[in-house]
Amino acid sequence: MNKVSYGSRLGRVHSTAMKDVSQVAKSAEDVVREIKQAQSKLPAAATYREKALAIYGLICARCGREFENDNRQLLTVHHKDGNHLNNPPDGSNWEPLCVYCHEDAHSRGILGDYIEGAGGGGRESSLVYQDQEQQVGNTLAEKLKKALADKAKSLA
Secondary structure (H helix, E strand, C coil): CEEEEECCCCCCEEEEECCCHHHHCCCHHHHHHHHHHHHHCCCHHHHHHHHHHHHHCCECCCCCCECCHHHHHHEEEEECCCCCCCCCCCCCCEEEEEHHHHHHHHHHHHHHHHHHCCCCCCCCCCCCCCCCCCCCCCCHHHHHHHHHHHHHHHHC
């Protein structure tokens, strides 16, 4: 089947061939084959996630929320030692957490490091962005330390 269009330039008629819809559509077997091939090429992160979920099931280890197959994307795998490259086959470094508990676990560690002044707690950290005109006393850690010191003085 050809698509015919009329151009305004010199009264030309343009004809372009359209693909037959029956040739474009794929069979179900072809689609399943493509999906399986794509899954076999998944990165290591996806494979350890599936292993962890197979070992521990679809339950958050912290809050106990149970998940079904239709909402399993809300369940993540937390590395207990913080090293995402440490993936033992027995799953001893993994902990299935829902996205809410996983975010809470990481944000509590960061806030604790700021309050204690540990600056990373022995973990590797890197500076993503640093403002050249940063004034002393404007970081979150310094504000928290100042607030705690002021509170301690007022209680004493």
